[in-house]
Amino acid sequence: MSDTLTEGQKLVRGESLASNNGAYTLTLQDDGNLVLASRGQALWATSTDGQDVVRAEVQPDGNFVLYTADKPIWQTDTKGKKNVKLVLQDDRNLVLYAADGAAWSTHTETDNPPPPVAEAAEETAADEPAEEAVAEEAVSEAAPEPAPEPAARTYTVVSGDTLWAIAERFYGDGSKYQVIADASGVTDPDLIQPGQVLTIP
Secondary structure, eight states, X not given: OOSEEETTOEEETTOEEEOTTSSEEEEEOTTSOEEEEETTEEEEEOOOTTXXXXXXXXXXXXXXXXXOSSSEEEEOOOTTOSSOEEEEOTTSOEEEEETTEEXXXXXXXXXXXXXXXXXXXXXXXXXXXXXXXXXXXXXXXHTTTTTHHHHTEXXXXXXXXXXXHHHHHHHSOXXXXXXXXXXXXXXXXXXXXXXXXXEEO
16 A cells, blocks of 8 residues: 555545655545554544545545545645645655645654554454463363372371471472361361371372
8 A cells, every 4th residue: 555645646435645654644445434553543524424435535625535426526626736646654644745845744643653553563462362271271171080089199297297398398398287187087187196198199
């Protein structure tokens, strides 16, 4: 896509201009509206939607005009200007230049840098957590498989042991001592004896 329409050139419905930096587009939409957009977000329009516009033309008489099949319905009112061309600039401004300088513009220029192409980056960012989640799901699904082995585990108490320390050793969490106590028939978790065999569920 070009960024310029010169005398005699036109956009028909569905066609666009694009700024050199790719950040801005001018599109004659199928609904008849001529829209200046930044990465798909409308900034300026002719508000001619629903009026059956068929073309937007830079005329040799210096005027830029939107036409339906049989009549003009919007114009820049620059008739009489010489050597005109319509340019969609990298600063976001749409300007109709004539031999003596700018004859008309949308006044949408900005000093800000063009917006980044966010879509691809967002998709990538969105994909990554999804992949991690899938990996985590796979791990959590696989984790129950070795469960029968721990069911048969036993531990013989040695001097200085506490149920809290044993739970921490097996589960990484001392607060799970009650699980061991229940499985081993220990009524008082504070009273375990060296040589006592505990079941580690």
